Amino acid sequence: MTDAPHLLAEDRPDYERILDEALRDTTILDALRTPEHHLNAEQLRTKAMLAADTVAAAAGPEYRHYLGLRDDLARSGRPDRAAGGLGSELSGRLRADEGAGLFPVLTVLAPILSWAAAALLLLIGYLLRAARPALPLGRSVVTAGWAAIAIGIAAMAVGIVGLLLTALRDSSAGPAGQDPQLAADVAEARRAWHTALLERALLPYLHANLGSDPALSTHPAGRPVPPEMLSPGYSRPGYSSASFTSPGVEGLTDPEGREPRTAEFTGPGYTAPGFTGPDEV
Known part of the structure; x- marks a missing residue:
């Protein structure tokens, strides 16, 4: 599979995790206990890590499909500034603001207005009652002030409930601008790649290399270094x-x-x- 995509750096942790899962497979563990296989699990893991690109090529179709969907998801979450420019961005924001509707605005303004009116009514009512206790208008204004406080509390409770429902809806919808169905397809493609990587790539590779020699270490320049050159006391x-x-x-x-x-x-x-010396005296 020469056309298999190169394993990207951000996907190597997934490869390493699936490799550890493959090394815990019962068939691999039983084979490592047999005397004719002189490699241990760590040596086998080192060989699989050094040959990551070659091993992962066996799951190339699933990996290519996963990369394509992941790129589509990343592009769907980015605004297309080149196509519409600043005008399209502003119009999108205006459409978002229009979609909010009048109800969220009222839930924010209603408590503030109600409590401001309540403070004013209570102040006037108590002043009237202090000046003219027998006047029924003072009692009516005080009652209206307490009613305005109750209306503000009710509006605040409705606003809190609406805010919680909006937060739950946004969290279930995923990041802004991304298609939820496309995100689900990406997650499914990632699971399919992991399954193919385990069953068609790593497990066959580990079984095929159980009786092989230990892997050579890697020189910084990319050339293999024989193990005896890494032993203490070795000179050039x-x-x-x-x-x-x-x-x-x-x-x-x-x-x-x-x-x-x-x-x-x-x-x-x-x-x-x-x-x-000086002359003697």
Whole structure:
């Protein structure tokens, strides 16, 4: 399957998780316990990780279908700025605001207006009752003020219920701008890829490599490195330090650096300057 898509970096954690699931399969565990298979589970896992692209190619059709649906879902969630520009974006926002309707606006304004009216009515009513206790208008205004408080509380309760219902609806609909049916198709395609990766790719590969040699480690440049080169005490082949000898105890080495010769060194002619002490008194 040379046309199989390359396994993307964001999908490698899924590959690794399905690989761990395959290594826990009973047929693999029973085969690892047999003496003729000298690989352990960790060595088998290392080989499957190094050959991830080759192994995943067996589930290439499902993976290609999953990638296509995932790209469609990502494009459906992005606004098409190039097609409509700023005008289309503003018109979309206006249509969204129109879709909200009058009811949400009233649920927000009704408590504020009701409590403002209640405060004013209660203030006027209690002032009238203090000035003219016998006047029935003061009692009526106070009653209207308390009724406005009750109306504000009821409007606030309705607004809270509506807000909760809107939040539940938006959470079930998924991210803004994405098609819920397309999101469900992407999830189904991902599960189908995982199943194909387990049954058609990883399990056959693990069974086929139970009796193989351990995987070679990978050099930083991408070349395989034999295991013996990774053992402690290994030095690079074909290399020895350059010949070097230090000066002998009797002198320096000869010009070729092989045999010591006696050092011949005489200091330059030098005598201390004449000096006479002070005259004795």
